Amino acid sequence: MTAKPARAWYVLGLLALANFLHYANRNVVVTMYDDLRASFAFSNAELGLLTTAFMVTHAPATVFFGWLSDRVERRRVLSFGLLVWSLAALGCALADGVVSMLAARAIVGLGTAACVPVSNALICEYVRPENKARAVSVFNFGLFLGGAAGTVVGAKLGLPLAFVVLGAPGLAIAMLVASMRVEARQTLAPASPVSTSASLARLLRVSTYRFTVLGAVLMAFAAGSYLAWFFDFLKTSKGASEDQALLILGVSLVTGLFGVITGGWLGDRLSRTRAYGRQAAVAIGIAASVPLALAVIFLPLGPIFYVCSWLLMFTINWYHGPLAASVDDLNPADSAGLAQGLYIAAMHMLGTAPAAFLVGVIAEHSSLQSALLVPTGAMVLAAGCFLASFAGVAGDLVVKR
Numbered sequence: 336m337t338a339k340p341a342r343a344w345y346v347l348g349l350l351a352l353a354n355f356l357h358y359a360n361r362n363v364v365v366t367m368y369d370d371l372r373a374s375f376a377f378s379n380a381e382l383g384l385l386t387t388a389f390m391v392t393h394a395p396a397t398v399f400f401g402w403l404s405d406r407v408e409r410r411r412v413l414s415f416g417l418l419v420w421s422l423a424a425l426g427c428a429l430a431d432g433v434v435s436m437l438a439a440r441a442i443v444g445l446g447t448a449a450c451v452p453v454s455n456a457l458i459c460e461y462v463r464p465e466n467k468a469r470a471v472s473v474f475n476f477g478l479f480l481g482g483a484a485g486t487v488v489g490a491k492l493g494l495p496l497a498f499v500v501l502g503a504p505g506l507a508i509a510m511l512v513a514s515m516r517v518e519a520r521q522t523l524a525p526a527s528p529v530s531t532s533a534s535l536a537r538l539l540r541v542s543t544y545r546f547t548v549l550g551a552v553l554m555a556f557a558a559g560s561y562l563a564w565f566f567d568f569l570k571t572s573k574g575a576s577e578d579q580a581l582l583i584l585g586v587s588l589v590t591g592l593f594g595v596i597t598g599g600w601l602g603d604r605l606s607r608t609r610a611y612g613r614q615a616a617v618a619i620g621i622a623a624s625v626p627l628a629l630a631v632i633f634l635p636l637g638p639i640f641y642v643c644s645w646l647l648m649f650t651i652n653w654y655h656g657p658l659a660a661s662v663d664d665l666n667p668a669d670s671a672g673l674a675q676g677l678y679i680a681a682m683h684m685l686g687t688a689p690a691a692f693l694v695g696v697i698a699e700h701s702s703l704q705s706a707l708l709v710p711t712g713a714m715v716l717a718a719g720c721f722l723a724s725f726a727g728v729a730g731d732l733v734v735k736r
Contacts (some may be wrong), residue, residue, distance in 0.1 A: 342516065343461055347473055349515055350454045353417060353508055354477030357450040359501045360424050360443055361389065362485035366566050370493045375433050383695030386563050388437045389444035390688030394680045396448030401676020404453040405669060410512055416449025417509035424502030428495035452675035459663040459671065465603060467660035468613060472599030475655045479592035483585050490581055534670040538677060543724045544665050547658060548681050550720030553713045554654055555686030560710035563691035564703060572704050573636045583641060587648040598653025602660060611725040613657035618721040620653030621714050628711040632704055
């Protein structure tokens with residue numbers, strides 16, 4: 336850490352807590368499908384739209400918040416996003432039908448768009464270059480612990496209490512983020528159309544950045560599909576009880592947390608000796624994930640299935656730390672937020688947003704088991720993208736900030 340260690344860890348911990356609430360609010364609906372069917376007669380396609388509505392606002396707004404965080408103090412941008420998504424989460428508890436629920440989820444998605452790009456840029460500003468991936472991995476503790484908490488709260492508390500329990504704490508965290516003490520070392524970029532266009536053009540000229548974004552889109556599609564439908568898949572295709580499904584999903588999300596840590600550690604270690612080290616860490620994780628995904632789809636419920644599902648969540652999530660660190664390496668300080676926002680926007684708009692809906696539609700016409708083969712194929716393509724990115728790294732400027 337380049338700041339004082341105690342303060343830097345406080346900032347990192349607070350950002351991880353914000354990310355915890357971000358992912359808890361994102362995932363809370365995936366274990367509420369039975370409640371939503373009973374209360375509002377949601378179809379499978381409409382249930383998929385809950386995630387899509389979230390992502391349709393979330394994805395483009397990450398570009399805006401990333402751009403804004405290069406020009407306005409980042410803690411203020413993040414605290415504003417926290418306030419918006421917390422109030423919208425409370426609004427979900429008041430929804431009285433499909434339309435109002437979709438609208439509230441869309442606003443939650445809008446507010447949470449500030450969390451990851453702004454936090455990634457802030458974290459990379461405060462850590463040594465060789466530790467970036469690990470620091471981002473710590474931030475992503477919130478991703479998996481929050482994801483696990485959201486699924487449990489959604490299943491156990493249901494409508495409307497789950498939304499209240501996960502929405503209210505964000506109001507307090509917003510105030511803590513706004514008041515946290517961080518040194519003003521951020522380089523503010525000019526807010527002009529010319530400077531923004533020049534920054535975008537500079538980003539897109541970097542071949543490694545392009546392959547990284549494309550690979551991230553495919554991985555987000557795969558991970559989003561499994562996350563949105565895995566709980567329902569366990570009950571409808573594997574015959575698991577709700578408690579069994581919660582146990583499998585909960586442990587899977589925790590092993591995913593260790594996968595994020597492993598990916599960050601491996602990415603930083605490989606980057607010391609190889610320019611493409613962080614991309615290599617991602618490619619290794621994807622290569623291990625494909626056979627595990629096929630095993631989960633076709634094996635019957637039992638000990639081997641449990642192990643494969645937990646290992647799948649471990650390997651499929653290696654990409655979080657290395658990719659964010661790589662994006663920061665490839666771009667100068669005055670466009671760090673924009674680079675993070677653009678990468679996350681593409682990942683979610685083209686990957687996560689359509690994933691739950693498309694898999695739901697395919698499942699309506701065949702089976703959920705068959706539908707999950709589509710995201711498995713997307714992982715194969717993602718591995719090819721990261722392998723292709725190796726060639727571009729040597730010729731791309733790596734910024735060691």
